[in-house]
Amino acid sequence: MTDTKTRRQTSENRIVIAREPGGPDVLDVVSRPVPTPAAGDILIRNTACGVNRPDQIERLGFYPAPPGAPEGLGLEVAGHVEALGEGVTGFSPGDAVCALVAGGGYADWSVAPAGSVLPVPDGVPVADAAGLPETVFTVWANVFETGALSQDETFLVHGGTSGIGSTAIQMAKAAGARVIATAGTAAKVAQCRELGADIAINYRDTDFETVVTEAGGADVILDMVGGGYVQKNINCARVGARIVSIAFLAGSRVEVDLMRVMLKRITLTGSTLRARPVEEKARLAAAIRQTVWPWIAAGALRPLIDSRYALDNVRAAHERLDSGEHAGKILLDC
Structure with a gap:
């Protein structure tokens, strides 16, 4: 009725x-x-x-x-x-x-x-x-379903204090993953750590690719930047990694080295909700x-x-x- x-x-x-x-x-x-x-x-x-x-x-x-x-x-x-x-x-x-x-x-x-x-x-x-709703649905669909993040894997998220980023950090930690996040100021880096990030990187003064690589690489990467970040994500990804793009603040058209994608057996994908x-x-x-x-x-x-x-x-x-x-x-x- x-x-x-x-x-x-x-x-x-x-x-x-x-x-x-x-x-x-x-x-x-x-x-x-x-x-x-x-x-x-x-x-x-x-x-x-x-x-x-x-x-x-x-x-x-x-x-x-x-x-x-x-x-x-x-x-x-x-x-x-x-x-x-x-x-x-x-x-x-x-x-x-x-x-x-x-x-x-x-x-x-x-x-x-x-x-x-x-x-x-x-x-x-x-x-x-x-x-x-918007953030939780997005993170669940892209990180946990498409990205298949599992316990003890390493998760990298860009824009760690955005609505999506802050939710992704907390959900990944709740699932038992190790979390690496990037942000653009010292205050935002500190906030990423407060949210649960194991490693937080100020991308304005530190090369995130180097830090993530030295930390052993990432299994799942959630990218909202696009542009030059796409190749850097590929470079610091582990073998079998899943890279999921959901936005492209730095541009949607990029040139990438497919050899690295092939050698690492990387899944490079994206979606909208x-x-x-x-x-x-x-x-x-x-x-x-x-x-x-x-x-x-x-x-x-x-x-x-x-x-x-x-x-x-x-x-x-x-x-x-x-x-x-x-x-x-x-x-x-x-």
């Missing part, structure tokens, strides 16, 4: 759109009707939502939303169940949840497929749980709930929050994101 009665009497929903490609000044907060959940969907009254690098790329005009995605920016939310679409079970109105969404996350209300919705884990405030089928995201969510949520309950993983902004101040949040000075997640309070 469909439950579409909302607890808040209003028909307006603030969302954030980019009126044209450009900087933070192109972001506008506009009003739309409160969405109605279709069959299999859940309507969430958001407490907070996460600001992520893909949002920046979409704002710049290089990451269009997949067909059928809700209007507006935003890929992750946390709040309370407002209404259930037909056929949804396992949730009730009022439940505290967080969710991965294909769009429309910067909003008062968001609609998410039920399979991409998870209960807020024990010990995490609802307002902080908005910093979990947003356009994956609903069924695939549901499968990831089930695995995360079974493995990662207990890590959070045990205190081995927490969302690292850099800063919070009101939804109406979304431009300032994106200015913070563009600066590259943040450590952890930037959140919008709805």
Whole structure:
């Protein structure tokens, strides 16, 4: 039976759109009707939502939303169940949840497929749980499934204090791996160590390739830089290593020495998350709930929050994101 009665009497929903490609000044907060959940969907009254690098790329005009995605920016939310679409079970109105969404996350209300919705884990405030879905789904899919990281292997992550990086450090440590992280300032290097990194490298004054090689090399590498890092990753990878690219801040077109890839039997791959089928995201969510949520309950993983902004101040949040000075997640309070 469909439950579409909302607890808040209003028909307006603030969302954030980019009126044209450009900087933070192109972001506008506009009003739309409160969405109605279709069959299999859940309507969430958001407490907070996460600001992520893909949002920046979409704002710049290089990451269009997949067909059928809700209007507006935003890929992750946390709040309370407002209404259930037909056929949804396992949730009730009022439940505290967080969710991965294909769009429309910067909003008062968001609609998410039920399979991409998870209960807020024990010990995490609802307002902080908005910093979990995009990063945890990404790390689980790329490091643990594609990268097949296992206990006692060595894991290298670049951008160790980013939302993805800070989550990857903690999840890899929880799984029993040795972790090496790179970051761009002494303060961020120290923060990587606080998060659990066994070795943290300031890439601005130290060659990470040399340090990782001297440490025995890496079995799994999560790269968000691209460019010249691709060959350096190959150089410091162990035999049989898996290198997974999920972004390319330094460029997507590179020249690499394939001989080293062949001799080391390296798997060089990459992926995106947003356009994956609903069924695939549901499968990831089930695995995360079974493995990662207990890590959070045990205190081995927490969302690292850099800063919070009101939804109406979304431009300032994106200015913070563009600066590259943040450590952890930037959140919008709805």
